[in-house]
Amino acid sequence: MAHPTETSAVRSDPPAERGGLRESLTVLRSSKTAMVGLAMVSFWVLVALFSLVSTANPYAQDGSAPNAPPSATHWLGTDDLGRDLLARVIHGSRTILILSPLSVLSAVVVGSALGLVAGYRGGIVDEVVMRLLDAIMAFPTILLYLIIIAALGASPANVVLAITIGGVPGIARLVRSLALDIRTRDYIYAAELAGENSFYIMFVEILINARGPVIVDSMLRIGYAVFSIGALGFLGLGLPPPSPDWGSMIARGRSFLQITPWAVLWPALAIASLVVGLNLLADGLHEESVRYQ
Amino acid sequence: MEIIRRQKKQGYEHPYVPELKELYRQGRISRRTFLRNAALLGVSVASASAFLAACTTQAVPTVAPTSPPPTMPPTPTAVPTATPVPAPVVKRGGVMRFAQRVPGIDHPARFSWGDESEICRFSIQYLTYTDRNNITVPYLLEKWEASEDLKTWTLFMRQGVKWTTGETFGADDVIFTMNEWLNPDVGSSMLGLFSNLSAANVEKVDDYTVKLYLDSPTVAVPENLYHYPGHVLDHRTFEGNWLDNPVGTGPFIMKEWSVGERAVLEARKDGLYWENGADGKPLPYLDGITAIDLGGDETARVSALRDGTIDMIVLMGVGYQVAKELTGVTIDPVTTAMAPVLRVRVDVEPWTDPRVRKALKLCQQRQKILDLAYFGEGMIGGDFHVAPVQPEYCPMDPFPYDPEQAKALLAEAGYPNGIDTTLTVGTGWADYVSFAEILKEGAAPAGIRININAIPNDSYWDVWTTCEMGITGWGHRPLAIMTLPLAYVCDAEGVPVSWNESGWCDEEFSQLLDQAVGTLDIEERRDLMCQIQTIQKERGSVLIPFWKNQWFVFNPKFKGIQAHPAQYMDELRFVWLDA
Known part of the structure; x- marks a missing residue:
């Protein structure tokens, strides 16, 4: 057993350097669950990409066709302002597929940094960081979002900020627990003996080796973020009108649910299929990576 | 005419009343205008109605020959009476449950929302x-x-x-x-x-x-x-x-007031209430009234009515679209002077310039806004705060949709590249949000780029007098001369009065309004109102694309319910349950 004080300690290769992209793809391909999830997510990614070239205008109001049922002109029908629901669902996918990963990515960056510092440094640093994060976690997540959006106003940047702040404590806790475990490994002692600085050890040695659980967690968090953006839109605190935000589409259509259910049906199906896809992808990856290891 | 002469003998008659009668005889004022002004001058409605009946038998025209505006509501056919005449056969008993916010209250004189008075008015x-x-x-x-x-x-x-x-x-x-x-x-x-x-x-x-x-x-x-x-x-x-001690003269007694939940009123049983019903006994017919707080969500109210949880709701929004599809309910519509009022702060650039304000007014597709934001259930507005249902209304065409002229006005005002602006609106008011979205689309060709800032309704009331541009819902008032001094004048020092949310004051407008408030002669007052409306339309600070209808929706077992434009339900004392 190597020990930091032993000069004979040999730096062992961390597992991260053995796998790589090919290994990840192997894990992915070997999981049917993950492949189904990937297909569903890919569908929405393609829809979002299609919105870049689509000429359908999600804002165009057809005064002669409010709340119109699905037809040859409007495949999915129209909302109460006569706007084409298909165009709005398509353009809404782009918004949600940009904001959700972006908010999770920023939460991962901040949460990982805090978790690494707390887990690797320990002591008073750990105490201070974790208690601060506990304070944030004490707020119910949706309430935290409401407070932030109500204070700063509804905009894409503020939605990302709110979801980031809401996600940081959970990610930091995860990374901290992984860091607490990994910092006792031989290769960390070896790196310390080799004179590597703390930044290198935290972000190269520990974080790289913690990536598996963090990636799976992030996948799930993207799904939560989709939900959160939808919920904020539903509560009128998401993207400002007339953005084709799926949550606000549901909120708007809810008033007419009994007479024109399609205005709610399509954005609700969109959110559900994207979240289910992301969850299947995350679950499949998790199960297969555990089995593989 | 005998009835009128007898009234003269019996007591005082305002000197303007004979002239009022003459105006009606000549067909220069409508039946409604005559009744309203006669009542206002102290003539009993019974006497005024008798005069109208006498005129009718003499083949005097009952409708003013001047053409009503296209948006004017139909003249009521029933002669209004001081005390509504109930159905000839009535039954006693039963409790009515209606959806109503139950806010915290203390001093009735301090009420600042109609909701606060809505339940108290029964007592x-x-x-x-x-x-x-x-x-x-x-x-x-x-x-x-x-x-x-x-x-x-x-x-x-x-x-x-x-x-x-x-x-x-x-x-x-x-x-x-x-x-x-x-x-x-x-x-x-x-x-x-x-x-x-x-x-x-x-x-x-x-x-x-x-x-x-x-x-x-x-x-x-x-x-x-x-x-x-x-x-x-x-x-x-x-x-x-x-x-603390809910003493009243009304037909019901307050028994319970749970903020945010319900208020319970029971019929007065002391036999001392001053109005009698059709059966000769003191009102009310019902044993009680319960107000149930279902929040502000109209969809929830409609669902509660459909499920039988409550017996009556008042709708003034999207809930009507669902309610009209329900079977087994009665809907009584009423035209009101309620409106979404989009106002700009005239002390904030670029709205200091009347040309810019007019440019924005020219960007309204009024019929489209009414059709889509309020499903066509209302009357077109003309950017002056005088509604067709108000007696002072001067028929006047609104500005047509003309983005080219708007663009030219902006250029003339020094904004050849258009303007960027933020419109604040409460997310809970779906029709206002729709109005904002339609205006945004309609204003874009003129170069007015509107960013919609949708915030919770409660937050809107924090900024309603300060935000650059906002949409505020103004309630119904029977007279325009009650609304205008609240919202469009300044005090003697030139400071806008507290509800002047746009900060707009106009000396000529204020002078004319002062005159109108003290002018009894109907035609003279209408002339003044024409000038007032023109000023507000041309250089005022508000956009009023439409006036809203409102609906009382209720279980048809309850007889005698009538919608009121201000949602007031004083007349529930005449309502009875045909169980």
């Missing part, structure tokens, strides 16, 4: 009552008289009215209540309506007569007495919080 009543046709009639008053100069008003109390304590209602109660209104420490909005009256100028003539000596002529005193904080209080028992 504490008003001196006057303005009915669904905008005709004001005596309520706790028996009658009133106005001096020729409209500065002295004599109020005659109804005799035989008893408080729920058994004490007699009279002049002392009215003077006590008015002193509360006029006391700045109480903070009543009635003080604004009676700014030309001081407590010292309220005189008790006898136990049932009070005289008001106003500093300036006011034609709308009876209407002002029905303003929602104008509940008449018992001078013997009221000590600041009505719920």
